[in-house]
Amino acid sequence: MSKIGIFYGPELGSVEKVARVIESKFGAGKVELVAVKNANEAALQQFDKLIFGMSTIGKTNWDSEHKDTDWDVFVTHFDKVNWGGKKVAMYGLGDHVQYPQHFVDALGWMYERLENTAAELVGFCSTDGYTYEESEGIKDGQFxxxxxxxxxxxxxxxxxxxxxxNRLINEFGY
Ligand SMILES: Cc1cc2nc3c(=O)[nH]c(=O)nc-3n(C[C@H](O)[C@H](O)[C@H](O)COP(=O)(O)O)c2cc1C
Incomplete structure (x- = not known):
């Protein structure tokens, strides 16, 4: 069974914490954690099943406020990747109390960078159980x-x- 690559950034905070929770749920040896800082397209090419973990950091919105996060740099490698046959799921850290109008906007930012590649995007999520006002991380009623x-x-x-x-296992065909 091929390993799942969990690409995450930034390091040391909640994004990394959740990467480790995901790792523990899949079980030892099933996943590999890769910090996107200092990683390049060669690291991505090793995996057909990918999970991208990110946070939303932007007072008004992700695009205008920040250009230099680990992910901003890493996505510049995307056009060198052969995405055919790859499945990508995402998770996004956010704060629905401080930023209810921009809750997990980064999911939408990342989607825009993947939607025109050959990658299959999986792991969409119902909005049930979440409190927020607006989110660019929602499309067709789903996160x-x-x-x-x-x-x-x-x-x-x-x-x-x-x-x-539990849903991803099916979608990944794992
Ligand atoms: C300056 C700043 C801006 C933020 N902007 C947003 C935002 O627009 N939307 C959101 O959902 N969360 C926002 N957050 C919350 C972070 O996404 C959240 O705290 C996340 O867990 C941080 O992940 P990290 O600890 O791995 O860096 C912001 C946090 C900070 C410090």
């Missing part, structure tokens, strides 16, 4: 990945991740 709010709802993370992975 484009798993939203996680470690700032206000860390008690829900475990169940959210577990339910998501």
């Amino acid at each position: 484009l990945g798993l939203p996680v709010d470690e700032d206000n709802e860390s008690d829900k993370t475990d169940v959210r991740v577990e339910n998501w992975i």
